[in-house]
Amino acid sequence: MAREYALEHHRNIGIIAHIDAGKTTTTERVLFYTGRTHRLGSVDDGTTVTDWMEQERERGITIVSAAVTAMWRDHIINIIDTPGHIDFTAEVQRSLRVLDGGVVIFDAVQGVEPQSETVWRQADLYNVPRICFVNKMDRVGASYEKTIESIRERLGAVPIAVQMPIGAEVDFKGVVDLIEERSILWVDELGTDPELGEIPVDMAAEVAERRTAMIEQIAETDEELTLRYLEGEEISNEELKAGIRRAVIAGKATLVYCGSALRNKGVQPLLDAIVDYLPSPIDIPDVVGFKPGSTEEITRPPSDDAPLSALVFKIVSDPYVGRLAYFRVYSGKISKGASVYNSRKGKRERVGRLLRMYADHREDIDEVLAGDIGAVLGMKDTFTGDTLCDAANSIVLEDITFPDPVIFLAIEPRTMADQDKMSGALNKLSEEDPTFRVGVDENTGQTMIWGMGELHLEVLVDRMLREFKVQANVGRPRVAYKESISRPVPKIEHRYIKQTGGRGQYGHVVMSLDPGEPASGIVFENGVKGGVIPREFIPAIEKGVREAAESGVLAGYPVTDVKVKVYDGSFHEVDSSDLAFKVAGSMAFREGVQDGDPVLLEPIMDAEIVVPEDHVGDITGDLAARRAMIEGIEARAGGIQAIRAMVPLAEMFGYATDLRSMTQGRGVFTMEYDHYAEVEDSVTKAILVGAR
Numbered sequence: 230m231a232r233e234y235a236l237e238h239h240r241n242i243g244i245i246a247h248i249d250a251g252k253t254t255t256t257e258r259v260l261f262y263t264g265r266t267h268r269l270g271s272v273d274d275g276t277t278v279t280d281w282m283e284q285e286r287e288r289g290i291t292i293v294s295a296a297v298t299a300m301w302r303d304h305i306i307n308i309i310d311t312p313g314h315i316d317f318t319a320e321v322q323r324s325l326r327v328l329d330g331g332v333v334i335f336d337a338v339q340g341v342e343p344q345s346e347t348v349w350r351q352a353d354l355y356n357v358p359r360i361c362f363v364n365k366m367d368r369v370g371a372s373y374e375k376t377i378e379s380i381r382e383r384l385g386a387v388p389i390a391v392q393m394p395i396g397a398e399v400d401f402k403g404v405v406d407l408i409e410e411r412s413i414l415w416v417d418e419l420g421t422d423p424e425l426g427e428i429p430v431d432m433a434a435e436v437a438e439r440r441t442a443m444i445e446q447i448a449e450t451d452e453e454l455t456l457r458y459l460e461g462e463e464i465s466n467e468e469l470k471a472g473i474r475r476a477v478i479a480g481k482a483t484l485v486y487c488g489s490a491l492r493n494k495g496v497q498p499l500l501d502a503i504v505d506y507l508p509s510p511i512d513i514p515d516v517v518g519f520k521p522g523s524t525e526e527i528t529r530p531p532s533d534d535a536p537l538s539a540l541v542f543k544i545v546s547d548p549y550v551g552r553l554a555y556f557r558v559y560s561g562k563i564s565k566g567a568s569v570y571n572s573r574k575g576k577r578e579r580v581g582r583l584l585r586m587y588a589d590h591r592e593d594i595d596e597v598l599a600g601d602i603g604a605v606l607g608m609k610d611t612f613t614g615d616t617l618c619d620a621a622n623s624i625v626l627e628d629i630t631f632p633d634p635v636i637f638l639a640i641e642p643r644t645m646a647d648q649d650k651m652s653g654a655l656n657k658l659s660e661e662d663p664t665f666r667v668g669v670d671e672n673t674g675q676t677m678i679w680g681m682g683e684l685h686l687e688v689l690v691d692r693m694l695r696e697f698k699v700q701a702n703v704g705r706p707r708v709a710y711k712e713s714i715s716r717p718v719p720k721i722e723h724r725y726i727k728q729t730g731g732r733g734q735y736g737h738v739v740m741s742l743d744p745g746e747p748a749s750g751i752v753f754e755n756g757v758k759g760g761v762i763p764r765e766f767i768p769a770i771e772k773g774v775r776e777a778a779e780s781g782v783l784a785g786y787p788v789t790d791v792k793v794k795v796y797d798g799s800f801h802e803v804d805s806s807d808l809a810f811k812v813a814g815s816m817a818f819r820e821g822v823q824d825g826d827p828v829l830l831e832p833i834m835d836a837e838i839v840v841p842e843d844h845v846g847d848i849t850g851d852l853a854a855r856r857a858m859i860e861g862i863e864a865r866a867g868g869i870q871a872i873r874a875m876v877p878l879a880e881m882f883g884y885a886t887d888l889r890s891m892t893q894g895r896g897v898f899t900m901e902y903d904h905y906a907e908v909e910d911s912v913t914k915a916i917l918v919g920a921r
Contacts, residue, residue, distance in 0.1 A: 232598060236531060237509045239600045240306045241557070243294075243324045245352065246334035247342035248313030248899065251364040253277050253291055255334055255490040255499075256310040262421065262496055263299035263306070265587075269419070269493070278588045279310040283695060284688050292688055294320040294543070295588045296555065296602060301500045307602045313344055315901035316685035318351075319631050319664040323542045323613060325351050326629045327557035327602065330507030331359035332499065337371035337487070338866055340379035343837045343899050349384050358477050360502050363487040366394055366401045366495070370866030373487050380485070387482045389446045389473070392498065393439055394487050395429065404487060404495060405432060407440045408466055408473075413498060420493030444469065450476035470505060477506045478513075510600030516559040518616065518624035521572050527624050529560035531599045536622035537561030537569065539597075541615045542629065545604075546657035554611050555586070555604045556597075559626070563603070563617065564596040570620035573628075574610050577620065581607025613663050631663045634679035635832040635878055635902050638686055639704035641675060647700050651676070654697035658689055665689060672785070679709060681902070683882070708832065708879045710916065711905055712781030713790045714825030718742040721824065723817035725809050736809030738762070738770055739797035742821040745790040747904060751778050756796035762810070763800060769807035770795055773814030782823050784917055789830070789905070793818065829908040829916060832878040836900035842870045844892045851891065855880035856912075875903060879912075 244252045256279050257270040270277035275286030279295035291312040299306050309324045325331065331352050335345060352359055363376045373394050380388045393405040395412060403414035405428055414424045428436050448458035451472045457464060464472075476482040486502060488495015515528040516538060529538045543555035556563070563569060565583045570576075584591040584604045597603035611617070614628040642651045655667045655678065666679040680686040683706050693699045719741050727734040745752055753771045762770075778788040795814070836857070840848050842864075849859055849872065857876035865871055881900065888896045908916065 232533070234303070234305050236511050236600050238304045239509050240304055240503055240507055241327070241329045241510070241600070241602060242306065242503055242507055243309045243311055243321075243328045243331045243357075244334065245311050245321060245325070245331050245348040245359075246313055247336070247339075247344035247348075248290065248315075250313060250334045250336045250339075250342070250345070251490050252313060252334050253279055253310055255332075255362065255364065255496065256297070256308060258420075258490050258493060258496040259306075259308065259500060260297060260299055261419075262500065263301050265297070265299050282589075284691055290314055292317055292320075293545075294324045296586045296604075297588055298585060302504050304504045305601075306500075306503060309602075311348075314684060315344055315347065315899065316680070316682035316688075318347065318681065318901070319662060321348055322351055322631060323629050323663075325355045325357055327540055327542045328355075328357060329510060329513050330503070331357045332362055332503065333359050333483075334362050334364050335376050335380070337363045337365045337373060337376055338368050339839075340372075340376045340865075341383040343835060343901060346383060347901055349386070356480060358480055358508055360477065360484045360486065360499075360506060361388065362495070362499050363485060364490050366397075366487050367399060367489040367492050369398050371398055371401070372866060375866075377485055380483070387446070387450075388485045389443055389476075389482050390439065390485045391443060391473075391502075392486050393432070393436060395432070401489060401492075401494070404498070405429075405436050406498065407436065407443050408469055410436070410440065415492075415494040418493070420496070423497055446482070447472050447476065450479075450481040474506050478508045510559075516626065518626040521575075521623050521625050529624065532560060533562050533599050535560035535599070536619045536624075537563065537617065538624050538626060539563060539569075539617040540626045541611055541613060541617065544611075544613055544660050546661055550582075550606055552608065552660070553584070553604050553606055554608050555602070556617060557602050558597050558599050560599050561619070562596050562598045563605070565594075569617045570623055571608075571611050571615050572618050572623045572625045573615045576610050578608045578611055578617070580605055612660060629663075632681070632902060633709075634664055634666055634681055635709050636682060636686065636706050637677050637679040637709050638706045639670070639673075639675040640678055640690070640701050643700040643702060650697060651693070651699045651701060654693045654699050657697070658692065662689070671780070675704075706882060710784070710786045710908070711789045711830040712783050712786045712822070712827055713788060713830055713907075714742055714744055714822055715828045715907070716826050717744065718821045718825045721817045721821040723813050723820060725813040725816065727809075733801075733804040734806060734809040734812075735801035735804035736766075736806075736811075736813035737799040738795060738810065738813040738817045740793055740795045740814075740817050740821065742818075742825055743792040743794075744825075745792045747790060749790050749792075751775055751789065752792045754792065754794040756794045757798065758796075761800075762795070762798045763805075766800065766805065766807065766810040767795070769811040770814035773811035773816075774818045776811075777815040777818040781827065782819060783827050783829060783913075786829070788822055791822070791825075793821075829913045830905040831908045833875050833903050833906045834878050834881060834900040835903040836874050836876050836881070836898060838872045838874070838888065838896060838898040839865070839869060840872070840888075840892050840896040842868050844896065845870050845872065847891050848872060848888075848896070851887070852876060856909075876900070877906075877908075878902075 260266045294311045311321045395403040448454040510531040539556045539558045541556045545553040616626045642648045725736040781788045857874040860873040863871045
């Protein structure tokens with residue numbers, strides 16, 4: 230099948246931002262102006278295309294990323310609208326992993342907010358070129374300049390303003406395009422016919438000044454342009470645009486646009502920028518993978534004729550059609566009815582129906598070519614992070630890593646009929662969401678579910694009830710503590726000897742434990758010399774250590790951030806076995822943790838509380854009582870103060886209600902997991918006796 234559109238006419242982009250910055254509203258406007266929809270959807274009315282789940286429409290927030298496709302200037306734009314709430318950070322992470330570019334949206338009143346920083350860091354991690362859109366320019370307190378300054382200061386970026394707003398706050402009516410030197414005004418209510426005209430006379434001097442500053446910034450990103458600029462040569466608009474495109478794709482600069490998506494202003498120039506400056510699949514480096522079972526690197530060019538390489542980035546359980554796997558094709562193509570190889574699982578999979586997704590609607594297609602995003606039905610063994618390729622040219626693409634959950638609760642079915650349904654529902658939900666974990670408490674036999682926050686678990690329990698019709702009793706959320714050691718243990722020795730009538734068991738291990746780096750987990754090192762323990766038994770010792778680390782000695786929480794080094798031991802020619810060394814490793818590790826002054830670790834959250842300035846004293850006093858460390862207080866427009874603090878998650882349950890009552894409903898807060906830290910002795914005692 231011949232390509233309908235050349236690969237350079239494809240754009241795979243994500244809309245990313247802090248919660249409530251206007252991602253979904255902007256996506257709705259994009260769909261409207263590109264002709265995909267014929268009426269403007271509203272988040273408040275629950276009529277948007279990308280927020281299609283009942284829970285999203287009720288809460289007015291995005292919970293799952295939604296993929297849509299639109300056309301603009303003969304370019305295919307695959308758009309993924311991502312959630313802004315930190316509890317659903319996995320959706321942002323897996324979307325960024327497969328995208329070529331991003332549009333980061335900022336609230337013109339709030340500037341850079343905590344989740345803006347998080348998504349920016351995630352985009353940095355995956356080297357995603359991006360442009361910025363300063364939204365809500367019509368609101369009281371909106372400031373284009375302050376937002377650009379906060380992008381520079383808080384994100385360490387190089388923002389280049391290519392527009393200037395015409396009018397401010399309620400009088401915002403358009404922009405000046407600094408590259409083309411013209412005004413763009415939106416006068417009709419739907420904003421479908423922007424008026425292009427001359428620059429307002431009263432702005433001419435400032436426009437000239439800002440254009441000069443913009444050209445200087447662009448020239449700084451390119452040696453040739455720098456020389457020409459310093460020599461006073463004229464740089465044409467085409468050369469400027471080419472320089473901007475190179476700078477954006479190389480990550481040297483970030484363009485800044487402005488508008489008001491809700492008032493239908495500023496979206497068309499943003500679409501032009503996506504086409505003009507964000508990369509196509511051929512502008513980004515060839516995808517890099519590994520040969521299965523080795524560290525040998527392989528690259529694949531973005532070509533339909535190259536061997537297939539595709540990454541599955543999302544699984545959705547559809548109650549009507551079954552498991553749906555979203556994937557991005559980096560090279561080659563996937564055709565309906567073909568057989569593909571899952572290199573991570575070592576299994577062949579048959580391609581059933583191929584679909585182009587449009588939020589929750591789907592359109593059957595025959596093939597997905599290089600550089601495109603699609604979905605497939607019917608794959609049984611394929612999950613998030615798996616690579617699909619040709620069996621004859623297998624490759625493993627880099628997996629997607631997700632943060633560990635920090636909160637859990639107990640859940641039990643109300644009736645025997647709900648028992649089987651609950652098991653199936655939890656299984657499907659954990660397949661969809663890599664940050665959602667299911668397990669069983671060994672002491673009580675209860676089913677436990679882990680997630681990223683109260684809202685995350687609340688939504689999952691609600692989905693169980695609505696989608697899978699499971700009635701369940703739900704316990705109160707609890708913090709996912711961890712355990713570690715506070716001092717080195719240079720020597721732990723354990724001999725496991727078991728004599729029975731026949732062959733016995735013998736395993737003898739000597740190891741040391743050291744406190745590890747934060748977030749390092751369990752680091753296992755083999756320091757055995759001279760063959761005192763045969764090499765084939767070392768993996769069994771490591772397995773024993775890791776199994777023992779799943780349950781600590783203080784309160785049964787997982788043990789983490791410990792460096793384990795096995796350096797001595799002995800074996801028996803006949804009686805030694807994997808089992809014996811696994812038990813010896815497990816027992817030695819538990820004894821070592823006991824001797825290493827074990828401590829509890831708790832998740833610490835990076836919180837931002839935004840309140841009117843007359844409530845700052847009450848809020849900081851309350852935060853101090855919650856064991857918070859105040860990091861700073863920043864003044865915002867309209868007599869508002871933003872308090873940044875590091876606070877233990879355990880102290881923040883139900884905080885939204887407390888904050889509302891302290892501020893007469895005017896305070897809001899956001900928080901995200903930052904790190905695990907040692908719990909104070911007095912608090913540890915309260916946790917261990919079950920008082921917290």
